[in-house]
Amino acid sequence: MSNKFTRREFLGTTLAASLAVGATPAISGRFSPERASAGLNPRLRESLRAAMDEIIPAGDGMPAASQAGGLEYLERVSRQEPHIGADLEQALHALERLTESRFHAGVASVTSSQRVEILTALETQSSEVFAKLRDHVYEAYYTQPKIWQIIGYDFYPTNESGPHMKPFDESVLSNVRKMPRLYREVR
Numbered sequence: 001m002s003n004k005f006t007r008r009e010f011l012g013t014t015l016a017a018s019l020a021v022g023a024t025p026a027i028s029g030r031f032s033p034e035r036a037s038a039g040l041n042p043r044l045r046e047s048l049r050a051a052m053d054e055i056i057p058a059g060d061g062m063p064a065a066s067q068a069g070g071l072e073y074l075e076r077v078s079r080q081e082p083h084i085g086a087d088l089e090q091a092l093h094a095l096e097r098l099t100e101s102r103f104h105a106g107v108a109s110v111t112s113s114q115r116v117e118i119l120t121a122l123e124t125q126s127s128e129v130f131a132k133l134r135d136h137v138y139e140a141y142y143t144q145p146k147i148w149q150i151i152g153y154d155f156y157p158t159n160e161s162g163p164h165m166k167p168f169d170e171s172v173l174s175n176v177r178k179m180p181r182l183y184r185e186v187r
Contacts, residue, residue, distance in 0.1 A: 039075060039078070039079060039085075040075065040078075040085075040088070040089070040092070043096075043106060043108075044089065044092045044093075044096075045071070045075070046106075046107075046108035047092050047095060047096060047106060047107035047108050048071060048074065048088065048092055049066045049071050049108065050107050050108040050115055051091075051092070051095060051107060051115065051119065051133065051137075052064070052065035052066050052070055052071060052074075052137050052140070052141075053065055053066050053067075054112065054115045054116055054119055055119070055133075055134055055137045055138075056070075056137060056138070056141050057112075061150070062147075062150060063146070063147075065137055065140060065141045068141055068144045068146050068147050069140075069144050069146065070137065070140035070141050070144065071140075073139075073140040073143065073144065074088060074136060074137075074140045077136075077140075084136060087129075087132040087133070087136060088133065088136060090129055090132075091122070091129050091130070091132060091133035092107075092133075094122055094125075094126060094129055095107050095118055095119070095122055098118045098121050098122060098125075099114075099115075099118050102114075102117070102118065102121075
């Protein structure tokens with residue numbers, strides 16, 4: 001059995017795990033919002049890039065999370081929202097500790113399969129910390145206009161009118177109207 005997940009399997013697994021109830025975080029730590037607002041040091045920045053690209057790797061014509069601008073997005077948002085910076089810092093320090101204890105290296109310098117192993121270990125040991133990291137990465141990815149264009153999403157600001165629906169075409173019902181009734185009249 002291979003340790004290599006497809007994007008669909010990884011996303012399905014992480015979604016299912018995020019819905020699990022009663023998981024107790026095994027990895028804890030308090031990080032000050034003041035430190036988080038200063039930004040990530042270069043080592044943690046590279047760890048974040050590596051983790052992001054394992055959570056959302058490139059494939060099927062889609063860019064990896066960092067290629068879509070997710071890293072820059074998270075850095076900007078974490079400076080504006082200190083609690084997000086603290087969430088990221090907590091997850092990244094936990095990933096660094098796990099990677100160092102298992103592979104005697106940093107997150108960015110281990111192989112892709114080893115990063116998946118570390119992310120899986122973080123998810124198992126501290127589902128809350130992992131879920132925050134995963135959710136921030138998803139937000140960073142799916143709020144990028146580049147991604148919207150690829151997936152065919154049209155953004156309509158809430159302060160403007162949205163898309164206008166085409167008038168209904170009655171001819172689309174012609175085949176349905178030719179079918180016999182699939183119900184019984186009740187009197």
